[in-house]
Amino acid sequence: MFDADTSLAKFLNDVECATSIYAFEIVDEEQKELKMMLATGDTTPYAGAVYEVVFRFPESYPFGVPHATFGSPIWNTWVHPVNKQVHFDDSQT
Template identity: 35%
Template structure:
């Protein structure tokens, strides 16, 4: 789409204006202007299991922006109850409220909000799991729970791969026996590692 076409398309023009504002406040890069697609880097919110991690997210918006629901996918894997663990796509809960409005700003605020949710109980399995994933995929510095590291080592000593072991343990709330059963049952997909995973030795997704 040419710049002139964008001026005549109110939805495209609105997205371009909002994108310009976003680039003033975030580290964001347009990938495909026609698809209203961009990448953004977000820091893990302080006081959460994501603290000190850096997350790369790709967002794409519908043609009738800001109407409809965007597609947002974590390119740095995250453990979050509002993100599909397999596809790493954000689950937008407002889709049942008719035709929702999601501007770029609202979408980023939504993502930040889901990262802050369910973080009250610092010793809960959920929060510890979010912290574990942050260390392994987002270069977080808080350090994973020693007990979780021990269970991961236990599964790896049995010959299971790092990625499958972490996924199985996370889904089973770190019950090693259940994790082994899940892997043996084939319920953990044996996918190739994502090319979008960070280039560190600990990137397992």
């Protein structure tokens, strides 16, 4: 059964949670560079951590793959341990 009040309350709660875990900033609009600050959830082993990720979008976007680089250390198999770049596909080295 659909309950509009419950659905609206859930939606507003989801929006509040979402805005508390990330923020975006346009760093350089001409260069298509965007910075995202991402906070981890309280139920993860990384609770309380905040990660900075910089996205650079190629001229060919959305057909080209964006570049994403972490500004803070993170241990993930998709992130290069030295240059902190996210490995989206085999075309990036």
